[in-house]
Amino acid sequence: xxxxxxxxxxxxxxxxxxxxxxxxxxxxxxxxxxxxxxxxxxxxxxxxxxxxxxxxxxxxxxxxxxxxxxxxxxxxxxxxxxxxxxxxxxxxxxxxxxxxxxxxxxxxxxxxxxxxxxxxxxxxxxxxxxxxxxxxxxxxxxxxxxxxxxxxxxxxxxxxxxxxxxxxxxxxxxxxxxxxxxxxxxxxxxxxxxxxxxxxxxxxxxxxxxxxxxxxxxxxxxxxxxxxxxxxxxxxxxxxxxxxxxxx
Amino acid sequence: xxxxxxxxxxxxxxxxxxxxxxxxxxxxxxxxxxxxxxxxxxxxxxxxxxxxxxxxxxxxxxxxxxxxxxxxxxxxxxxxxxxxxxxxxxxxxxxxxxxxxxxxxxxxxxxxxxxxxxxxxxxxxxxxxxxxxxxxxxxxxxxxxxxxxxxxxxxxxxxxxxxxxxxxxxxxxxxxxxxxxxxxxxxxxxxxxxxxxxxxxxxxxxxxxxxxxxxxxxxxxxxxxxxxxxxxxxxxxxxxxxxxxxxx
Numbered sequence: 001x002x003x004x005x006x007x008x009x010x011x012x013x014x015x016x017x018x019x020x021x022x023x024x025x026x027x028x029x030x031x032x033x034x035x036x037x038x039x040x041x042x043x044x045x046x047x048x049x050x051x052x053x054x055x056x057x058x059x060x061x062x063x064x065x066x067x068x069x070x071x072x073x074x075x076x077x078x079x080x081x082x083x084x085x086x087x088x089x090x091x092x093x094x095x096x097x098x099x100x101x102x103x104x105x106x107x108x109x110x111x112x113x114x115x116x117x118x119x120x121x122x123x124x125x126x127x128x129x130x131x132x133x134x135x136x137x138x139x140x141x142x143x144x145x146x147x148x149x150x151x152x153x154x155x156x157x158x159x160x161x162x163x164x165x166x167x168x169x170x171x172x173x174x175x176x177x178x179x180x181x182x183x184x185x186x187x188x189x190x191x192x193x194x195x196x197x198x199x200x201x202x203x204x205x206x207x208x209x210x211x212x213x214x215x216x217x218x219x220x221x222x223x224x225x226x227x228x229x230x231x232x233x234x235x236x237x238x239x240x241x242x243x244x245x246x247x248x
Numbered sequence: 249x250x251x252x253x254x255x256x257x258x259x260x261x262x263x264x265x266x267x268x269x270x271x272x273x274x275x276x277x278x279x280x281x282x283x284x285x286x287x288x289x290x291x292x293x294x295x296x297x298x299x300x301x302x303x304x305x306x307x308x309x310x311x312x313x314x315x316x317x318x319x320x321x322x323x324x325x326x327x328x329x330x331x332x333x334x335x336x337x338x339x340x341x342x343x344x345x346x347x348x349x350x351x352x353x354x355x356x357x358x359x360x361x362x363x364x365x366x367x368x369x370x371x372x373x374x375x376x377x378x379x380x381x382x383x384x385x386x387x388x389x390x391x392x393x394x395x396x397x398x399x400x401x402x403x404x405x406x407x408x409x410x411x412x413x414x415x416x417x418x419x420x421x422x423x424x425x426x427x428x429x430x431x432x433x434x435x436x437x438x439x440x441x442x443x444x445x446x447x448x449x450x451x452x453x454x455x456x457x458x459x460x461x462x463x464x465x466x467x468x469x470x471x472x473x474x475x476x477x478x479x480x481x482x483x484x485x486x487x488x489x490x491x492x493x494x495x496x
Binding site: 011013014015016017018019020021022023026027028029030031032033034039040041042043044045046047048052074075076077078107111113114115116118119133134150152153171173175183184185187188190191194195201202203204205206207208213218220 | 259261262263264265266267268269270271274275276277278279280281282287288289290291292293294295296300322323324325326355359361362363364366367381382398400401419421423431432433435436438439442443449450451452453454455456461466468
């Protein structure tokens with residue numbers, strides 16, 4: 001049995017829940033983690049409300065190998081992620097000299113006002129995650145990685161974090177085009193193939209455009225032979241159905 | 249105090265968690281609900297695993313006025329949303345004659361095989377939500393609305409559902425450009441304005457491109473006068489800081 005390393009993602013921010021900002025981080029992080037052999041198992045989006053953040057952090061960090069958060073680490077009053085994480089862990093928080101040193105690379109001493117020093121508030125016991133773009137750091141505490149919400153900064157932080165992560169067997173993903181076959185035609189056969197190997201998960205994904213439906217079948221698993229075998233069975237099934245079917 | 253109608257959104261599907269499909273429904277639904285006066289308070293993404301879906305449905309339907317779900321109502325073996333919802337509500341599920349009638353508008357009798365009839369499995373006591381695009385219906389049970397995952401179908405279903413929803417006072421949103429001012433410059437003054445009216449929430453949102461940072465301040469609230477008053481105070485603050493500041 002391949003090692004499974006799991007993760008959850010917590011997106012923090014009213015702007016996502018009102019639709020003002022369209023999230024770009026979920027898809028990016030999902031693809032990134034999958035690519036390095038970490039299974040993203042759950043995502044939550046919560047508002048800038050301390051008790052909601054604390055509850056979600058504590059629910060998720062206990063359930064998965066890692067929890068990643070994005071958003072709420074800027075200098076304004078609505079940036080309450082660091083304080084909420086400290087509360088979730090039951091640890092103190094204060095202005096961290098290491099974080100101040102990083103901010104000093106960007107700001108002149110007279111520019112480092114109280115608001116900007118909020119960005120140096122780091123829970124006790126946390127390690128910093130550097131921010132090569134705007135300097136204000138993220139941090140890691142326990143199995144929780146706290147990152148910026150701005151996509152370019154989050155992406156830079158993720159690159160910095162990645163080498164320190166435990167990773168499991170990488171997911172092997174094979175995509176098969178159903179090429180004109182309707183889901184309802186291949187569903188029964190596909191279900192039988194899906195039952196035949198527990199280590200392989202098979203999904204069928206329709207998408208719809210002005211030119212009609214397009215169906216893709218995706219085979220996922222960590223054992224190359226199992227994935228190849230399921231994919232071969234699916235191709236055989238589709239070939240057989242294509243020969244048989246009445247025109248739709 | 250304005251009436252508050254709240255909602256959660258549950259996105260069901262392995263394809264989102266692996267990054268294979270980039271979700272487009274969260275942003276659309278968030279903006280849509282905000283526009284009709286429903287406050288989206290939480291989003292979760294869970295895999296195609298029955299116990300995860302059941303747990304999330306029961307956690308969310310109890311907490312908010314409405315729960316909307318997307319995904320997992322097609323004909324293939326990985327489409328387990330309807331059965332999971334029935335389990336969450338503790339009710340039976342079977343092939344629903346009303347849903348079969350809808351499918352018959354699209355499929356010839358010999359095309360209505362067992363897999364396609366899965367799309368007519370509807371929990372007992374549910375009302376159907378019509379699907380003008382591909383006929384397979386969604387459904388409503390209690391305060392839970394079960395919709396397709398394909399964006400165009402989900403959007404059509406949401407239009408059908410919307411007139412039946414209780415809505416609260418619409419959120420009034422005013423966006424103010426900080427025009428070159430850094431967050432750290434206006435953060436303190438903004439925080440004071442944010443404290444002055446509980447019914448108004450103020451967010452500051454940086455975005456980053458090759459041309460540098462751009463900051464937008466967003467004022468949200470349900471009382472027009474409160475929003476206007478906070479926005480005026482913010483504009484006054486920004487104008488004052490612009491006059492004062494040293495060049496950055």
